[in-house]
Structures are given as C-alpha cells and as structure tokens.
Amino acid sequence: MTAVPVPHRVVARRPETADTVTLHLEPVGAALPDFAPGQFAMVHSFGRGEIPVSVSSVQATGGLAHTIRSVGAVSDGLCAMRVGDVVGLRGPYGNTWELERAYGCDVLVVAGGIGLAPLRPLILSALAEPAAYRRVSVLVGARTPGDVIGRQEIDGWPTAFTGVTVDQPGADWRRDVGVVTQLLGRAPFEPDGTWAFVCGPEPMIRATARELAERGVPRDRIRVSLERNMRCATGHCGHCQLGPLLLCQVGPVANWAQAEPLLSVREL
Amino acid sequence: MPPSLALRMNHALPVEHRERLLRVGHEVSFRPGARMFDEGGHANRFWIIRDGTAALDMHVPGRRPPVIETLGVGDLVGWSWLYEPYVWQLGAEALRQLRAHEFDAVAVRLMCLKDPEFGRTVEHWVGRVLAHRLNAARARLVDLYGIYETKEPR
Amino acid sequence: MTATAAPAVLDRDGLNALVAALVAQGRTVIGPTVRDGAVGLAELASADELPYGWGVELDAGRYRLVRREDGAAFAHSAGPQSWKSYLHPSRERLWSADRTSEAEIAYTAHEPEAPSYAFLGVRPCDLRAIAIQDRVLTGGRYADDGYGKRRRTALLIAAECTEPGATCFCVSTGGGPSADPGYDLALTEIVDEEGHRFLVRVGSDEGAELLERTPHRTADPVTQQTARAAVDAARDRMGRALPPVDLRSLMGASLDAERWDDVAARCLTCGNCTMVCPTCFCTTTEEITDLTGDHTERWQRWDSCFDLDFSYLHGGPVRSSARSRYRQWLTHKLSTWHDQFGTTGCVGCGRCVTWCPAGIDITEEVAALDAERAALGTETD
Secondary structure: OOOOOEEEEEEEEEEEEOOEEEEEEEEOOOOOOOOOOOOEEEEEEOOOEEEEEEEEEEOOOOOEEEEEEOOOHHHHHHHOOOOOOEEEEEEEEOOOOOHHHHOOOEEEEEEEHHHHHHHHHHHHHHHHOOOOOOOEEEEEEEOOHHHOOOHHHHOOOOOOEEEEEEOOOOOOOOOEEOOHHHHHHHOOOOHHHEEEEEEOOHHHHHHHHHHHHHOOOOHHHEEEEOOOOOOOOOOOOOOOEEOOEEHHHHOOEEEHHHHHHHHOOOOO | OOHHHHOOHHHHOOHHHHHHHHHOEEEEEEOOOOEEEOOOOEOOEEEEEEEOOEEEEOOOOOOOOOEEEEEOOOOEEOOHHHOOOOEOOOEEEEOOOEEEEEEEHHHHHHHHHHOHHHHHHHHHHHHHHHHHHHHHHHHHHOOOOOOOOOOOOO | OHHHOOOEEEEHHHHHHHHHHHHHOOOEEEEEEEEOOEEEEEEOOOHHHOOOOEEEEEEOOEEEEEEOOOOOOOOOOOOOOOOHHHHOOOEEEEEEEEEEEOOEEEEEEOOOOOOOEEEEEEOHHHHHHHHHHHHHHHOOOOOOHHHHHHHHHOEEEEEOOOOOOOOOOHHHHOOOOOOOEOEOEEEEEEEEOOEEEEEEEEOOHHHHHHHHOOOOEEOOHHHHHHHHHHHHHHHOOOOOOOOOOOHHHHHHOOOOOOHHHHHHHHOOOOOHHHHHOOOOOOEEEEEEEOOOOOEEEEEEEEOOOOOHHHHEEOOEEOOOOHHHHHHHHHHHHHHHHHHHHOOOOOOOOOHHHHOOOOOOOHHHHHHHHHHHHHHHHHHHO
16 A cells, blocks of 8 residues: 555644754544654655654654754745644654663763754653663754754753753853764763764764774664655655665664765765 | 874873873862963963863953863863963863863973973874864864755755 | 466467457557657557567667568567556656645545556566566565556566667676566567467466467477577677676775766766666655645656756755766666665666667676776785
C-alpha cells in the first residue's frame, strides 16, 4: 500500500527561536505506528509538499512533536501552522539512535543548533532510566543564547553534566562561549565505556566525532545523524544516497566508523 | 597524541619539564567577576585552570565587554607573555569561582632562554593551543548554525 | 509443470497469431516498432508492426536505422526506450488531498494504473534490467505498489540477441545474449534457407498456455541448434566491453580519480544516460494544486542524479560540480548499487553510450579509471 499521509492536528505550538517552531501533533483519526528516538516522519504541508523531520518528542498516547526550522517553502508553511491546523504525516521512517546499546555505559550527547531536537527524546529516555546508564552528559552549541532550542527545559535535566555554549553571546550571557567541542573536556566520561550521540551541521559533526575518537571513544560507538535530500523515505527515489548508504533505509543515524570515510569525500 | 589533549600542559610537556614548570607556579583563586588581566596590560603571568571558568573579553567603550571565548579546566589562560611585546591582546575575568596554577612569565621565559630544549617544548605547546583557538575561531566565523543564502535563484 | 514444455517453432503467421491471442485476452501488447527514426516501444495492434527488415548502426552518440535484406524483426539492439517507461512510468500520481473544511484534510490514495501488459521482444539485457528494478522497487522493506501491480500482471516475451550492436557490452557485465529465467516465452529469431521463424522456449505456465493457443510446431533439432549457435556467436560479437576487473572495488577506490575532471569537461549533465538507462529508477515528487487551493495532488516523476536539484539541501546542492554528478551516476551504477541492492546496476545494454549527446562511453571511462588506478599502483610500488 502506497503510504498516504495521515492527518494530524496541531495541538500546541511553541516558538523555539526566531525561525524555529515546535509543533505538537495528535492524530485526527487513526495513529501511525510508534516512533522511536532518531526516526523521522515525512511531514506534509497542504499544497506545498513534504519534508523529512525527526521526532523531537514521542508520547505513549500517539502524540508527536516535530521541531521545524523555516528554511524553504514547505518548512515556512509548517512553521506558520496554528493550533487546530492539520498536517499529514507518513512514517515512522529510518533507524533509531539505538540508545539501548549504551546500557551500563556513559552517554554523551552533543548537539549543535537545531540538532538538539532529534536528540531530545533520546536524552529523555536515558534520563528516565538512571539505573541503565552510567553518566549522561548533554553538550549544546548554538549561534546565540536565543538560538538554543528548548532552553527552558535543558537546565532541568538531571544529567551528570550539562553545558551550553554559544558563538555570539549577548550582554546577559554568563555561560560558555566557543565551539561545542571545548565542552568535551568538562563532561565526565570514560572514553572506552562511552556511547556518544551527535547531531548538528555536518562540519560540527565531523569536528565533534573526530575529537571524540581522538579521546578514545570507539568509532563504532559514536552515533551521528546525517542529512541528505529526501523525497520518498521508502528507499525508491534515490535522493538520500551518501555513497553506499540509502539514508532513509540504513540512516539517518550512522556510526562514525561508517560515516567518516564518506563525509571526507567532497560532494559525495 | 590527540590534539585536544596535546593542548594540556601536563600532556604536552615531558615529565621533567612539567615538574620544572610547576616548581615556579603557585595556586591562586579568583572570585566570580574578578579581573585576571586587561587588554593592553603587561603580560607577566599566565594560568592553567584547575577548576572554574574564565572568560576572555574585549574592551568596547559604552558596552559591557563582549565575551570572545570561555576557558575551562585544564585550559591555558594567556599566551601574550611568550611573544614580544608581552602585552595582553584581550582581557580576562573569572566567570565562576576559579582555581588555577599561576606562573611568573618572566621566570618561565628565563628558563626557556637557559634551556633551549625546555623552551622548544613550551613554545610547541603554546603554539598548538594557539592553532586550536584559531581553528575554533574560524569555525565560528563560518556561522555554521546560520542559514546560508541560496546559491541559485529558486 | 507445463513450464518445461518442449521448445516450439513459430513462423511469422504464428507470431501474428500470438499477438492476436494476447490482444484478444485484453492485453496491452507493447513491442518494438519503427517510430521517429528509431526502433521505439509502442502499443502493437499486430505483429506486423514489428520492425521487420530494420537494423541499427550504433556508436557513441550515434544511432541510425539501416535496412536489412533478411527482413528480421529482432535484429536491432536496444532502442532509446526501455520497459521502465511502462512498468515505472515517467509520471505517476501517488495521492491527493482535499481540504474538506476549515481545519480538516482528507488524503486519498490513488489506485495505480495497471494495464495488463504483454511485452514482446524483451532483450536479455532488459530482462535483467527488469529483475534489477524488481529488487529496487519491490524487494526492500517498502514496495512501490504501482510498479508491483504492473509487474505482477505483465507477460514477458523475450527476444534473444543474434545481432548485438556496436555499443553492446552485456557479456562484460555478467550477462549475455541468451535470456535468463524470468520470461514467459523466449523467442530466438532465425532467417535462413529454411525460412523466417522463431524458436520458442517456454518459461512459465502462462507462457505455455499462450503457446498452446497459438498455431506452432514442435522444434526440430536443426532449428534448435541453429538458434543456439546464433546466440552463442553473438556472445563473441559484443561491440564493447567493460574491463575485466572487480568494478565494485575499482569504483570504490576511484573517488578521487583525475579522470572525473576529464569526463566532466565533456559531460553536459543533460541526464540522457539516466533517462535511457533501463535500471535508473530515481524519481522526485511534486505538489500540484488546483485553482481553488482546496485540492492538491502528489505526483512522482523521473528524476536524474545529473540534475542540480537532485541533491539540494537547504542552501544548495551537495553535488554542484559536473564531476561529482557523473561520479555519483557511474559509481552508483557499478559499485554502490551492490551495497544497496545486492547486484550491479548495469546490464550492458549500451543505451547510455548511444544516446549521450557528447558521445561519452562508460566502457571507455571505466577503462581509463582502471588505467589510472594501475598507474598509481605502479608509482607507489
């Protein structure tokens, strides 16, 4: 059966930054299968088109949240949605962060910009099971203090270490300034007993993953979320290829061992 | 050795050099908001942070000094003491309660003069720190988190 | 099982009867026919529309019809179209959405159009191409319903090759001029002093039933031997060949090759190679809204990895240079296709060579990449 979008109603809308909005969605009728952290939906804006968006919240009730940055016609349309409006969702698509593999290990979450959104459900899952993981650290980098997604809730997370750093601080910023990798020295983790989860702009992913590997985190335990153009999400359109990977099928999350050689080839 | 660790003095210097350096250092602490040095001042000291955060800032009249970068545990604070004219390029203050090893720059420069091998390892260490900060500053210049203008009209 | 029915022989009248039987069944019969100066594919009302007496002269960037004295129907090689035009059409509506009230949207799936096709004259390379598209479009976690529905009902009548073209290189891709299993019937055309006839082998129950309803005679040993010999001879008459190396590892090791700059200087990035390729499957989607603004449709259409928008990521294309786009196409075809779908993506039909307006020949490009790698190997030894 060709996947047709399933109507979902916007039940809450939270502006995150000047250009980013989180939409909380509930199914109008039948719900989609459960999403796992790391997976994405194809979100349809009526008359505009579809884009892939990772889930930034998964609720047991079938409700979902998507954090969307306005960068094109479809995302503009979605960001302009009001409570009560309807969007279409297909999914869940793609693989997951596979947090469960980090059982008994330190969990290091490194997010750049809107990259925090897909990591949010992973952070909440890890913190919900304090006995399952050793130390959970969350490192967030953003352009300005106003560009930190969900900044109201970050400091409430009971992590072993939470660091937020920005490129351009305002006058009132009393926290860190600089690239997100500089926070790595302050997070408590035993490199060879650590799983790292990284999402953000590709150069930030490369810099972070390289530094983690240099510090001794095994490359196959550095999980990064990758992004390419995506049309169908079902493995048939060919757009999301990154070398041998069809990202909608074997991604968007990949191990650094697998991703590093691919990301080092220009225009692959 | 990973570059990130090579920036740390205790990794960058061989044991013998490290111990010689630490012998001329002493522990200090700064309360939050305390100034460590100011732009244009004589660069006669440097620090390695043991705990807390320092912020490098720039003097702009009529404005609270904008923070350029923050430094944390293990980081070197100050490099102008190693190069002529030994004048601070930026200012620094303790952002949170700060504990650090403080070193007398004149003494260390003399040690470098007396023992070229010691001088080479110190310069190599500080050079790598500078290269790392330059790269980080460049990464921020690119404004990675911003939205690029579309290259083609769409 | 009737699929093991003995080989039969049809003459031209028999082939006419076969097509008539298919038409009578309500099948949409598609086959090669002369059109616009080429042997294209079109719906056939009768076998008389087959390109009897036409051959082709091929080269890189060149295609010419030529008259043949022998009147053969299947003595041309792959034309500009392939069967994907029918199984995986260039445009297809996926679903539509209607705004039923201020805050309600109803989505409707579209029943894929699936005529009951009979494909007459499917080349062995194209038979392999169909098997490859089967894997891509219906063999993964998700299936393309429209393709699957059309494919399941399509009847495949293969025509083995006895006249390979100058741009053919199927043998070097692991194929050959004889039809692999997967056909319902396989024809081998023979024109000699014994007459113009077609040896018919049966590949399925459905093929057997169809043959049963068509006037035919049991194949005599001479006809069978002649047919076999002609196909075997064709194996050695391929106009081109890919170098006999492990292409998968060659391509994987050639991502930084200088040859890509050379080919990029010639490539127009027009995407012709992807349009004529029988395995290229990439599509994009577009949203088409009517004037009321309350009805919108989602259409799928063929796309090409040579198009700049293909790799568009907020800000610009990931693959902006011609070098990277040609490399993507060729590397996918010969190497990463294995990673994604377990086979090569090239069947050696030669269409991309023939229909490239710049005459770029993938066998030549791969040979150059191989030579470059060999030269590098020598330097580092």
